[in-house]
Amino acid sequence: MGKLIGCLLVVSIAAFGQSKAAPQKADAASVEQTLMQTERAWVQASLKKDATFLEKTLADDWAGIDFTGKAVTKAQAIADLKSGTATTQSIELGDMKVRVFGSTAVVTGSDTEKSTYKGKDSSGKYVWTDVFVNRNGQWQAVASQSVRLEK
Numbered sequence: 001m002g003k004l005i006g007c008l009l010v011v012s013i014a015a016f017g018q019s020k021a022a023p024q025k026a027d028a029a030s031v032e033q034t035l036m037q038t039e040r041a042w043v044q045a046s047l048k049k050d051a052t053f054l055e056k057t058l059a060d061d062w063a064g065i066d067f068t069g070k071a072v073t074k075a076q077a078i079a080d081l082k083s084g085t086a087t088t089q090s091i092e093l094g095d096m097k098v099r100v101f102g103s104t105a106v107v108t109g110s111d112t113e114k115s116t117y118k119g120k121d122s123s124g125k126y127v128w129t130d131v132f133v134n135r136n137g138q139w140q141a142v143a144s145q146s147v148r149l150e151k
Contacts, residue, residue, distance in 0.1 A: 032098040059140040067148040089114040103134040
């Protein structure tokens with residue numbers, strides 16, 4: 001009898017765990033789609049110089065490392081976009097991968113772009129990582145790093 005109760009308990013726990021795991025996987029897939037769409041919108045915002053998108057998407061405490069290795073704040077990124085310091089003529093996104101860890105997610109990807117930075121050609125192939133945190137039901141980027149690959 002004790003073994004039967006133990007087995008039932010194990011089966012009940014396993015079934016309960018599986019029923020809870022399915023929504024988490026569905027939630028992760030939903031988060032993945034949301035963040036991939038956010039990345040695509042980020043590209044469009046760069047092309048259109050849409051500072052409003054950055055205001056909404058970058059957390060106030062966002063920390064970026066640009067392709068030159070320089071640390072960039074949210075205010076600096078928005079100022080560079082508005083001033084034309086950083087301009088993008090075209091971007092073609094490569095594959096992206098989203099990994100979800102509860103209320104944190106890491107997006108890695110690549111792109112090929114035609115761009116200028118401080119008046120110099122910065123075109124090329126880039127790989128990047130963006131870290132997002134869900135705060136009050138909204139996914140915001142809290143850290144980003146971009147690396148331009150050698151030609």
